[in-house]
Amino acid sequence: xxxxxxxxxxxxxxxxxxxxxxxxxxxxxxxxxxxxxxxxxxxxxxxxxxxxxxxxxxxxxxxxxxxxxxxxxxxxxxxxxxxxxxxxxxxxxxxxxxxxxxxxxxxxxxxxxxxxxxxxxxxxxxxxx
Numbered sequence: 001x002x003x004x005x006x007x008x009x010x011x012x013x014x015x016x017x018x019x020x021x022x023x024x025x026x027x028x029x030x031x032x033x034x035x036x037x038x039x040x041x042x043x044x045x046x047x048x049x050x051x052x053x054x055x056x057x058x059x060x061x062x063x064x065x066x067x068x069x070x071x072x073x074x075x076x077x078x079x080x081x082x083x084x085x086x087x088x089x090x091x092x093x094x095x096x097x098x099x100x101x102x103x104x105x106x107x108x109x110x111x112x113x114x115x116x117x118x119x120x121x122x123x124x125x126x127x128x129x
Contacts, residue, residue: 034058077105
C-alpha cells in the first residue's frame with residue numbers, strides 16, 4: 001500500500017498532537033518491572049533514508065498488567081539516547097522500578113545502571129537460554 005506525500009503530511013499533522021500528549025502524560029501508577037528495547041527501522045530525513053531506532057519501554061505492575069509507557073526515536077545503541085529517554089520517564093513522575101529486562105547492549109546497560117540505581121537488570125539472553 002502506498003500513500004501520497006499529501007496524505008502522509010495530513011496524517012502527521014492529525015496525529016502529532018496525540019503522540020506528543022501520550023509521550024508527555026504523567027506516569028503516576030507503579031510499574032515495578034520494565035521491559036526496554038529498540039526497534040530499528042528506516043526513516044526519511046532530509047532526502048536520505050538512514051536506519052533509526054524507536055526506543056520503547058513497557059511497564060508491568062505487580063498484577064502482571066502491562067502498558068507501553070513511552071517511546072522515542074533515537075540512536076538505539078547510545079547510552080546518551082537511553083539516558084535521555086529514561087530521564088524523560090523520571091521527569092514525568094516514573095519511580096519505583098525493581099527489575100529491568102533488556103538486551104545486553106553496553107550503552108543500554110550503562111544507562112540502566114545510572115538511571116535506575118538499585119534495580120536488578122536482567123538481559124533477555126539470561127531468560128531464554
